[in-house]
Amino acid sequence: MPMVTIQERAPVLLAIALALAAYGAHADERHDAAYGRPGDPAKASRTVAIDMSDSLRFTPALIEARKGETIRFALKNSGKVRHEMVLGSSKELKEHAALMRKFPGMEHAEPNRRSVDPGKTGDLVWQFTRAGTFDFACLQPGHFEAGMRGRITVR
Numbered sequence: 001m002p003m004v005t006i007q008e009r010a011p012v013l014l015a016i017a018l019a020l021a022a023y024g025a026h027a028d029e030r031h032d033a034a035y036g037r038p039g040d041p042a043k044a045s046r047t048v049a050i051d052m053s054d055s056l057r058f059t060p061a062l063i064e065a066r067k068g069e070t071i072r073f074a075l076k077n078s079g080k081v082r083h084e085m086v087l088g089s090s091k092e093l094k095e096h097a098a099l100m101r102k103f104p105g106m107e108h109a110e111p112n113r114r115s116v117d118p119g120k121t122g123d124l125v126w127q128f129t130r131a132g133t134f135d136f137a138c139l140q141p142g143h144f145e146a147g148m149r150g151r152i153t154v155r
């Protein structure tokens with residue numbers, strides 16, 4: 001009976017582990033420094049409703065925030081496939097999208113990410129601690145590349 005041994009799989013597992021480690025290092029840095037941190041839902045100063053659709057767009061795709069503000073993003077998936085909101089810099093999101101394309105099954109929970117099943121709703125609460133321009137995107141395979149992204153300007 002043919003069997004796949006752990007030795008045969010090792011290079012693939014190692015590649016995934018390295019990719020995740022590299023991404024994790026970015027993620028830690030980002031959560032503390034780059035654009036803010038996971039927000040306390042009780043401290044959200046306002047709610048921004050965002051629709052995610054199978055036309056692979058966020059509505060709205062441009063959001064403005066004030067430095068220090070905690071926003072509750074009320075996400076609605078009005079499509080028939082899964083969508084998600086992932087916050088990050090455009091460079092990080094691009095790298096992460098490439099990883100998702102390579103390893104489509106690779107979904108992991110992160111505080112800057114909220115996946116929503118078709119027809120469902122979900123919240124992502126974030127505190128924007130720095131001024132600047134940041135991005136968000138859907139990293140379901142192919143969605144980022146099709147233009148499912150948006151921008152947040154923090155003043």
Ligand SMILES: [Cu+2]
Nearest residue numbers: 083138140143
């Ligand atoms: Cu999507």
